Amino acid sequence: MDFILPLYKNALISPEANLFFAVVMGFAFGFVLERTGFTRSLHIAETFYFKNLAVPKIMGVTVITATTWLIIFSWLGWIDLGALFTPKTYIWPYVVGGILFGLGMVMSGYCPGTAVAGLGSGKSDALVFLLGLFGGAFLYFMLYPMVKDFASSGNLGVLKLQDLFGGNEYTSYILTVILETGIISFLVLLQKLTNKGEK
């Protein structure tokens, strides 16, 4: 079967057009990040004190929405899910890198994408955070000879939920929706329990 989507992988748009769409879609992404308050380090950090759950709510609904569109288009035979870029699984680097990322995120209140939109909206702490990113990259380049073996350890290649739990992409889709819905509901419940009497 000939899939139409994704356009770029199927060579239906030129590399130049793809870069043009990169700017357009980036613009839309930055616009919505600002509209939803993701440009505020305070909003992101407040997640971890159960003061404001907008961040996990948006992320969860974003994943459910995007993956629902993808599964419908795949079912109709319009998109080749196998052609979509999927990150490989490196167990130990993701555990250690994830812990470092979480520490840096609650310390700074930003992640790279939200800070770029934050800078656009005038946040001075976002600018300082972005300067830090250059420093972090430099540090990684310097330490690369020492960390490179660890960085590629626990490599399982592209591993999808259906490879682990059996079934097909529909199984993974249902699992993803259950996980996201469960996480949002659990956090909302925790917020009610921890913030008795508060807003």
Next chain:
Amino acid sequence: MEKKYWNPYFGGVVLGTMLFLVFAIASQGFGASGTFSRATAQLLVNSDKSWLDNAYIASYFHHGGSALNNWTVFETLGILLGGFASALLAGRLMVKPDKAPKYPLAKRFLWALVGGMIVEFATRLDRGCTSGQGLDGMVTFSVGTWIFMFSVFGAALIFSPLFRKQWVEDKEEEE
């Protein structure tokens, strides 16, 4: 007057639809952390060609040309412009930092700088940030992405008491 922020569930539906469109067009999702690693590599190589001896930096130049000739770099430029346009139209465009009202600004900037360094270092191990690894990987059902996400949010919760004063204005204990 400042507009209100969008309802999070509505925002999620809009963002999710855009994430689908990006995959349908570009075959990949949103990202940002790679841009700063590439920019750092380009700056170093511009200052001294011998930086190309570093295998990680060299990987950005295998195709010839600039390390910045990359999809995510162009998309990041769009994010900056989009954030600016939205803040302008919502009446929220102003230069100021975010923190709990009484928290000292110098300490806020120090944590932002150090946090930024830790985050970008971590994204090299993680092959992306909460967008390029997190959102994109959850949407494509990657097992590793879920390991990453639970590590990130678990660690942020565990370390959060250390930074509480920066973010939360606790009421003074009454005498």
